Amino acid sequence: MSRSLEAVSSYRIILVWRLSSLLILFSSVQAYPSRAHMFIYAVCSQEKYEPNSPFESNLNSFLSSVVSSSSEVTYNSFAIGNGSSTPQEGTVYGLYQCRGDLHPIECSKCVERSVNEIGLVCPYAFGASLQLEGCLVRYEHSGDFLGKLDTSLRYKKCSKGVTSDVEFFRRRDDVLADLQTANGFRVSSSGLVEGFAQCLGDLSISDCSSCLADAVGKLKTLCGSAAAADVFLGQCYARYWASGYYDESDSSNNDQVGKSVAIIVGVFGGLAVLVVLLSICKKAAGK
Structure with a gap:
């Protein structure tokens, strides 16, 4: 009888340890989404559209078309509802x-x-842009922005500075x-310094x-001696970093939307695992 109780006790301890490990792993997976999904910035128009309006219907069609198209090409533009009947x-x-x-x-x-x-960040907005680490989605109720140069600053991030490192600044x-010579997307490296840049697909080469050129200029003037820096303008962005300096975890602080979703899912997932844990332990105790 004593050995039987010891066996049950050992079984319960092992079971608790395994399920606890599973819970930790599950929470970790939920808390650290792919870097491509990290939130960078959002711009929302102040003007709002009415629910169930023609604009909302066309916006839903646009968003659906965007998702379908992105599995085939990395860039596309749309005009939904510009026929005579709308x-x-x-x-x-x-x-x-996409990057x-x-x-x-x-x-x-x-x-x-x-x-x-x-839609969560810019509810009922007549115009919105949302930039994640790996992609941009933008819509407006006017097509004037398509193919039009826009160098307004949308986002910048500068790391801690590097002092007295002539070789770093040369690289x-x-x-x-x-990167300034890019026509579309370009990756570059020199020594231990790397970088990439990209323009929107609707821009001409010039x-x-x-x-x-404007993005690179802002990287130098706004971030100075930073070991790593990002600048996102209206229609292009540029980034550079030095190996060993770029703090990837620091960027995760910007993913406020994704982090909130991950926390919510993680909490409910954790509760589900705990329910299973308690249920199994109860059954084990009754044996």
Whole structure:
């Protein structure tokens, strides 16, 4: 009888340990989403549309088209409802773009995440942009922005500075000079410094060069001696970093939307595991 009780006790301890490990692993997976899904910035218009309006119907069609298209191409633009049967104010113009190095599957996942979040971040907005680490989704009720150069600053991030490192600044300037020549997406490296840059797919070659020149200029003037820096403008972005300096976990603080969703899912998932744990332990005790 004593051995039987000891066996049950040992079984319960092992079971608790295994399920606790599972709970920790589950929580970790939920708390650290793919970096491509990290929230960067959002811009929402102050003007709102009415629920159940033609604009809302066309917006839903646009968002659905964006998700479908992103599994095939990394950039596309749309004009939904610009036919004669739709009032002009009901037309939706928009686009999406994925980072040039993303696999089509990751591109599609990123765009779907952005589509799911844009309505939460910018509810009933007549115009909105949502930039994640790996993709951008934007829509407006006017198509004036398509193909038009926009170098307004949307987001910047500068790491801690590097002091008295002549070699670092030489390598950084080499990378930034190379990034300015990008036509679309470009990756560059020099020594231990790396970087990439990208323009929106609707920009001409000359406008892309102008946008990247502005982005690189802002990286230098706004971030100075930073070991790593990001600058996102209206239609392009540029980034550089030094190996060993770029703090990836620091960027995760920007994913407020994704973090909130992960916490909610993690809490409910954790409760479910605890219910299973208690149920099994109760059955084990009754044996």
